[in-house]
Amino acid sequence: MSVDQATVKRIAHLARIAVRDEEIGVLQGELNAILAFVETLGEVDVEGVEPMTSVMPMPMKKRKDIVTEGNIADLITQNAPGTEDHFFVVPKVIE
Amino acid sequence: MTDLTDLTLAEARDALARKDFSAVDLAKAHVGAVAAARALNCFITETPEQALAQAAASDARLAKGEGGPLEGIPLGIKDLYCTKDVQTTAASHILEGFTPPYESTVSANLWRDGAVMLGKLNLDEFAMGSSNETSYFGPVISPWRRAGDPTPLVPGGSSGGSAAAVAAKLCFGATATDTGGSIRQPAAFTGTVGIKPTYGRCSRWGIVAFASSLDQAGPIARNVRDAAILLRSMAGHDPKDTTSVDVPVPDYEAAVGGSLKGKKIGIPREYRIDGISAEIDGLWQQGIAWLKDAGAEIVEITLPHTKYALAAYYIVAPAEASSNLARYDGVRYGLRVPGKDIADMYEQTRAAGFGKEVRRRIMIGTYVLSAGYYDAYYVRAQKIRTLIKRDFETVFHDGIDAILTPATPSAAFGIGEKGSADPIEMYLNDIFTVTVNMAGLPGIAVPAGLSSQGLPLGLQLIGRPFDEETLFTVGAAIEAAAPKVELPKRWW
Numbered sequence: 001m002s003v004d005q006a007t008v009k010r011i012a013h014l015a016r017i018a019v020r021d022e023e024i025g026v027l028q029g030e031l032n033a034i035l036a037f038v039e040t041l042g043e044v045d046v047e048g049v050e051p052m053t054s055v056m057p058m059p060m061k062k063r064k065d066i067v068t069e070g071n072i073a074d075l076i077t078q079n080a081p082g083t084e085d086h087f088f089v090v091p092k093v094i095e
Numbered sequence: 096m097t098d099l100t101d102l103t104l105a106e107a108r109d110a111l112a113r114k115d116f117s118a119v120d121l122a123k124a125h126v127g128a129v130a131a132a133r134a135l136n137c138f139i140t141e142t143p144e145q146a147l148a149q150a151a152a153s154d155a156r157l158a159k160g161e162g163g164p165l166e167g168i169p170l171g172i173k174d175l176y177c178t179k180d181v182q183t184t185a186a187s188h189i190l191e192g193f194t195p196p197y198e199s200t201v202s203a204n205l206w207r208d209g210a211v212m213l214g215k216l217n218l219d220e221f222a223m224g225s226s227n228e229t230s231y232f233g234p235v236i237s238p239w240r241r242a243g244d245p246t247p248l249v250p251g252g253s254s255g256g257s258a259a260a261v262a263a264k265l266c267f268g269a270t271a272t273d274t275g276g277s278i279r280q281p282a283a284f285t286g287t288v289g290i291k292p293t294y295g296r297c298s299r300w301g302i303v304a305f306a307s308s309l310d311q312a313g314p315i316a317r318n319v320r321d322a323a324i325l326l327r328s329m330a331g332h333d334p335k336d337t338t339s340v341d342v343p344v345p346d347y348e349a350a351v352g353g354s355l356k357g358k359k360i361g362i363p364r365e366y367r368i369d370g371i372s373a374e375i376d377g378l379w380q381q382g383i384a385w386l387k388d389a390g391a392e393i394v395e396i397t398l399p400h401t402k403y404a405l406a407a408y409y410i411v412a413p414a415e416a417s418s419n420l421a422r423y424d425g426v427r428y429g430l431r432v433p434g435k436d437i438a439d440m441y442e443q444t445r446a447a448g449f450g451k452e453v454r455r456r457i458m459i460g461t462y463v464l465s466a467g468y469y470d471a472y473y474v475r476a477q478k479i480r481t482l483i484k485r486d487f488e489t490v491f492h493d494g495i496d497a498i499l500t501p502a503t504p505s506a507a508f509g510i511g512e513k514g515s516a517d518p519i520e521m522y523l524n525d526i527f528t529v530t531v532n533m534a535g536l537p538g539i540a541v542p543a544g545l546s547s548q549g550l551p552l553g554l555q556l557i558g559r560p561f562d563e564e565t566l567f568t569v570g571a572a573i574e575a576a577a578p579k580v581e582l583p584k585r586w587w
Contacts, residue, residue: 001471003462015417015461016424017454018442027458030518034459037519038406038472044479051477052484055294055308055535056560061337075196081431088426091437 002032099124104168104267104321111157111167118157118167122150122211125169128265129213134587135236137260139174140182141214149211156209165328166209171260171269174215175222176202177301185303186220186230189448190429199301200333201270201312208328213266217256220450222277222305225524226513227255229452234510237285238263238583242549248507251281257315258285262582268316268325272302274309275408276528279540282315283502283553286542286580288322289315293561294535295340298333306415309532319541319571323347326563342561350564351571355389358569361396361495366527375501378544382499382554385576396495398486403479404530409522410463410476417460423448455518484534491559497569500527502553506546531557539566541573542580551580
């Protein structure tokens with residue numbers, strides 16, 4: 001399988017990465033090189049094989065549903081580019 | 096007195112316990128070495144004040160006889176590990192200036208045991224690369240050079256800063272991470288020892304995530320014993336990482352020097368890839384002979400799905416990366432580039448913040464997870480992963496204790512020599528290492544000789560799950576049999 005330029009633009013948008021028009025062709029070539037490289041997987045018989053979901057099989061660990069580290073809003077927001085009263089500030093979403 | 100930076104970690108530890116010198120003396124020697132090696136670009140952030148303060152605290156504990164297993168030992172930390180109040184970048188513009196208010200579990204374990212931090216080490220951006228050339232903060236220059244040739248060489252990647260700093264004697268050891276070979280390949284390129292432990296052996300908590308089902312922390316050090324000492328401190332169960340496994344951490348150092356009598360070493364025929372260089376194959380044959388001489392039984396084995404591992408990896412790893420890196424959106428931390436609305440802000444921030452290799456992998460990952468392609472690519476790759484793991488389970492079930500392979504398909508290459516036209520050319524560096532991550536197994540790279548151009552070459556050992564001890568035993572046997580790889584003399 002290979003991707004066309006419209007697909008490259010669609011993937012970029014899905015990935016939320018702005019791509020300039022002049023970069024589309026280069027990206028298309030790179031993505032198609034990788035897709036051609038992984039083509040070989042098509043020849044493996046995977047009939048009846050379970051996909052790996054856990055690297056080291058073990059029972060799911062659980063913990064009590066309680067606050068472990070609370071009251072650290074200062075720390076949580078200290079690296080944000082924009083904050084106000086412990087809220088993250090973003091451009092207006094609703095007109 | 097010899098230069099304190101020439102000691103091994105174990106020698107320094109024992110000398111500190113004997114009070115031959117102080118932890119502050121040792122820290123000063125290393126802080127000086129780090130400052131004198133800026134031409135290598137190993138560190139993104141140096142923390143000399145912290146190193147000296149920690150060393151002074153170590154001296155106080157040593158004086159009271161309360162020293163920990165790593166008391167006063169200066170280390171470098173890969174800049175993928177979050178360190179409290181010290182900038183953590185993942186070598187990406189998008190995280191530049193990020194100062195975590197918390198400490199990763201593995202680095203916290205090292206400080207618990209008395210280690211001293213010299214600074215944060217350079218790496219490929221988000222650990223995506225095999226040469227340390229994708230770092231936003233510039234490439235790391237290897238302390239190694241080809242004989243009679245000053246061409247700057249790569250130290251390998253992604254833990255290139257870690258490997259170069261250890262090889263240049265800027266620190267006794269360094270933390271690293273390995274998703275497809277990022278500990279073992281740079282160790283092999285720099286004549287150092289690097290071990291990726293079993294998936295789940297070390298906590299991933301507080302380490303910037305690349306591909307969560309493949310990432311694992313481990314050390315790079317100057318010899319097998321030092322790597323064993325470091326891993327013992329780094330490893331252990333952590334309730335904050337649900338994939339960290341609650342099994343006891345053995346005294347790995349005790350495994351160094353053990354006998355190989357009765358050990359079965361598998362030689363997988365599928366690793367004899369087309370076009371393997373005579374030099375690499377020769378090294379491999381030499382390694383087989385050393386282990387045989389040391390009393391091991393050599394067994395030809397087959398791992399039939401090996402040739403699909405790298406392709407499956409380049410679906411699974413980008414898929415997980417695209418999901419993990421979705422968090423960098425200019426809202427909670429890191430870079431923000433304004434846009435005309437919130438979606439545009441995300442897109443402009445991520446376009447400016449991610450380098451080309453990271454962007455490429457996010458896009459491939461997004462594609463293979465997108466509607467209509469998920470089953471054909473991602474699910475198929477995860478099924479092939481099951482088959483790769485089953486291959487290993489079969490040979491281990493048949494009594495193999497460890498598997499010997501080359502670590503890399505070549506010695507280190509020059510900066511700018513590979514991958515600029517075709518990304519696959521760079522990806523092929525991981526051909527021998529990536530199967531280990533796909534199966535979650537432990538793997539160690541040990542220096543075994545020099546190339547015709549005078550550059551280090553390494554051998555890899557792959558072990559059973561949670562049997563790192565056998566890797567230290569067999570790795571130490573290779574180290575003992577191989578001609579000593581002398582680290583480069585200072586030219587920087």
